[in-house]
Amino acid sequence: MMRESGRFQCGLKSVSGALVFLEGGAGVSYGEMVEVIADGRVRPGRVLIAGRETVAIEVYEGTEGLSPSETRVRFLAHGLEVPVAEEMLGRTFDSFGRALDGGPEPLAREWRDVNGAAINPAMRAYPRDFLQTGISAIDGMNTLVRGQKLPIFSASGLPHNRLAAQIVRQAEVPGERAGFAVIFAIVGASRDVAEMFRRSVEESGALGRVAMFVNFADDPAVERLITPRTALTLAEHLAFDRAMHVLVVITDMTQYCEALREVASAKGEVPSRKGFPGYLYSDLASIYERAGRIRDREGSITQVPILTMPNDDITHPIPDLTGYITEGQIVLERELDRGDIYPPINVLPSLSRLMSDGIGQGRTRDDHAHLSNQLYSAYAYTRRIRMLAAIIGEEELSARDKMYLEFGRRFESEFVGQGAEENRSIEQTLDRGWEMLKLLPTADLTRVSEQEIAAHLK
């Protein structure tokens, strides 16, 4: 980011919120990076309005202490660029790709614009290859495929951090471990949580294939807008230049969106729903759409963004607009969490839209589609029976319905529920699914075929 020399300009016209204004000129361009220099401190910034009379700059590390006459601005003549290199795996960086782990700065062969560029939709390859998380409720019921974006909708107090760490540790492309990398973008986390993530990855021995980008809760809000983009810029390099399968986990997108709101309101923009700017959808899309595959290239970018739903409200603009962009969602539920089920994934409102084309023979296993269908419908029925039982009492239920209640309990504790250290292969997940079906009358199993029953229910 701070490589070449640039054009200097002395003095500001004014400072207002996160913005500074200065005299315009012909040399400046929209989106150009600048350095705002005052008191021997250098703060990065970006040109928001490139005008002949006036230039507006968004200052990333805040404008505190800037005095118009004492400030110099250096125009760098390029957008915000970050280093990319395979050697960045195993390391921890800040939002700008600067080392945070005490190690040397990355020796990048290349610097790339953090905003990337839109993949030509006609150049995309349709994602349909399995990515294993080792978590049954995901792999079995809402399968993630390489090139998909599948968010986790959580809420405050739920164990999404634990789940995020587990996915980062366990994720793999079965049989292709070598070309697999995880990039972990931590947005607005406390130092404790960030440290927890780092330790968990380190202890699992997976550190070598993980790069972390951390933006701490006390870093300026505007930097949060960069963290996921820096992470994705490295992901694009690894996936499409280095032929790796890259999983990008971003937590917490709610922090990201709140930063976007804060920055927008500091700029005096007209707000839309709940104070968020009208372009929240497009802005989120510019992150989420960076998942995918490209024709005739090996690698892939899969995204698992994690967000906390304010007030557990799924219609809140953050989960709502996310759901409109991503290919499904994994929903965590407070009630399961209270029942001590980890991970508390409710499979009913969860959905992986790319699952049906990504599973089956040669991808996961031939019985996968039918089995997950059967588990889904049995569990949906169980939840209805539970409501009925709450009204009329469990004793009043028919013997068949009681079997469903038992199925529901075991499904939640043994299929959905698993240890935070437990890593299940897809075979183990599917076999466990069949174990659960043994609790139900065989005649009810209409979603699986007779041959499958014969093969798996013995």
Next chain:
Amino acid sequence: MAGELTISADGVRDAGRKPVGRTVWVSGPVVKAEVERAVFMGEQMEVGDERLIGEVIGVSGDQALLQVYEETEGLGPGRPVFSTGLPMFVTLGPGLVGSVFDGIQRPLYALEKAGPYISRGTKATPLDMEKRWHFAARKRTGEKIRAGEVLGVVQETSVIEHRVLVPPEVAGELASVAPEGDYTVGDVIATVRDEKTGKQTPLTMAHRWPVKRPRPYRNHLRPREPLVTGQRIFDLFFPLAKGGTAAIPGGFGTGKTVTQHQLSKWALADIIVFVGCGERGNEMAEVLLVFPELADPRTGRPLMEKTVLIGNTSNMPVAAREASIYTGITIAEYYRDMGYDVALMADSTSRWAEALREVSGRLEEMPAEEGFPAYLAARLAQFYERAGHVETLGGSNGSVTVIGAVSPAGGDFSEPVTQHTKRFTRCFWALDKDLAAARYFPAINYLESYSGYLDEVGEWWHREYGARWRDLRDEAMRLLQEDSRLQRIVRLIGEDALPDEQRLIIEGSRLLQEACLQQNANDPVDTFCAPEKQLALLGAVLHFVRRAEEIVKKGAPIHRVREMAVREEIVRAKEKIPNDKLELFKELTGRIDGEMDALYRDFRRVT
């Protein structure tokens, strides 16, 4: 105007070589420029040395306000601005079908040479300028010709005969016409002499048209025929007419895209224009994977041979997202003018409305509801008004049917885009979050949905299949409505507490939904249901309900009806009985009667 509609030999959007002004201010897609020569509202411009495509959206004195359709990073004050002298236009001619364009009609496959990412300033002509098409004239030198007449034909794909039309606003005597042979779209294939002025206009197989101006036609006709979709919930219950309009509102994941893909695959339209407006790249990839392989139900040829795709995904420039809708509808009108029935899908019109909002915000206009500009309703109205069944300038009949997805914030239909869209469309296909969450597909809420074309298409059903359709439909709708009334009571006292006749209504409605309304888009047989099969299936369901009513009235216990073996068979019929084996429905009806009779005898013996 007329002369400007013809395209130059290289087919590029050729702005002047000399700049007409310079930029003074850049912020995102909005650019201000000082111009020396007058420019007009809506004029297409090129900005900067990379010649980014833009449009004039405001003029005052020597200041022009531009909206730029490509990324503007790196653009600043003092850069040159070029004028084209033309409003934002598309190029229309052979080669559109089977193409994939971005919002400003750049062919996405041709952009491949610039790499997998869309880079700024990449230029490519909308139509292949080198490809030779076999042109056969239908008019002779010396003939009088009028705008919209068929000058000649080109086989565009194996199923689409491209009728090369005399462009609107051109008429006169044919001074020359090319002999049958192979020509590029830039070759002059005819010249027309204006009878009054004597001015000669050269014509090529392609011409340009301003996207925001509806293409003219002779007469607006009443929609008469249904657009058969092969989807029972639409054809039987909420039919759409050719030339009609439909809105599909629904929260995320409720099935808007799957529905629009289904309609693109199966609707009996001659041409499909699919506009992916601010949606997912992976969905475009899926279409591009599936459509070239999938056979059109009428012709058996790959679907791509009748499809034009426009893909401006959510991460592509927002201004071009706004343009994509106009590009799509103009192409649709162009094929309508050849006498075709065209169906246009827009997924999603909400993203288009948001693009308006975004640009309006940058201009610091006074917002109306929820930050949308006050002209939102007018823009929506103008868009849906371009649908219609018409008599073309050339005297044939053609239609544009428009089906717009709406993505309401929070799934709440009271928001402005849904509300305004409702005013300008005649079919309302409401998708329901709860149904989708219960994996009930298509998740169309049949109480909230409606069609304004029942009378129009009734005549067609009558003509094709006798009078039964409307009667069956009304009978089924009554059943559904009574059921929903009863469900309110059931929620309070439980189903078992109801008298048997009422439980039968609930039972009948449940069967109707399972056997007929539900339709899995992924089922190889049921993904497309022919109209005859739709009638047969609905007929069988209602026959079962009527017979059951009869014997329950006479005292047969309801649980015996529910447990009948034939009930399961009716539920499976949609996936078991293919469109070409409808005689099996006769047998099914026979078995319904058999089991009902047996139950009746059985129960009479007991009492």
